[in-house]
């Protein structure tokens with residue numbers, strides 16, 4: 169076996185051992201090469217289960233956390249998904265394998281542009297990447313069947329709750345920046361919202377307004 173193939177096999181093994189057991193999620197994570205989303209110095213660490221630095225002072229999330237969040241989102245093939253926090257584009261690419269269409273928003277123009285280049289190179293045509301402040305959601309495309317937020321807010325942003333379809337699920341980290349946050353799964357039914365705490369996580373903060381680059 170080549171070194172790369174072996175690293176990829178260990179990558180999948182690490183996901184399973186950390187609780188990513190959904191076969192559809194594992195298939196998507198096998199298919200989408202994390203190495204395509206990590207640039208420069210850190211590229212050779214793409215198959216390790218750790219967050220890594222990307223441009224604009226941001227991070228690509230830890231693969232097992234991507235897997236667990238995707239699993240908690242329970243995405244179906246007909247779903248329209250909103251992701252807040254495009255970053256490298258890796259999470260959006262995984263979601264693109266499991267859903268009908270993914271809208272992903274980041275406050276950094278440069279990250280959106282670079283993620284779009286990777287989507288194009290991989291032929292992922294069902295992702296729409298937008299520059300904007302995702303804490304307002306994407307009203308023109310709402311409602312969404314699923315919403316995932318990959319930056320931490322102190323509270324669930326109201327516009328995102330409003331843009332979640334009845335029957336929908338949202339997964340997001342909630343808590344103060346720099347501290348341990350809690351990953352939350354929010355489900356919406358006719359009677360309102362239900363909140364389930366999933367696990368402790370650590371994400372970069374959800375910041376208001378557009379970034380410098």
Ligand code: SAH
Nearest residue numbers: 228253255256258259274275302318374375
């Ligand atoms: N999901 C990404 C990792 C996201 S890191 C991946 O798979 O690589 C968190 C991202 O959230 C950063 O890129 C940051 O710029 C973005 N972000 C922070 N606040 C935001 C906001 N209000 N609107 C949109 N994006 C935001």
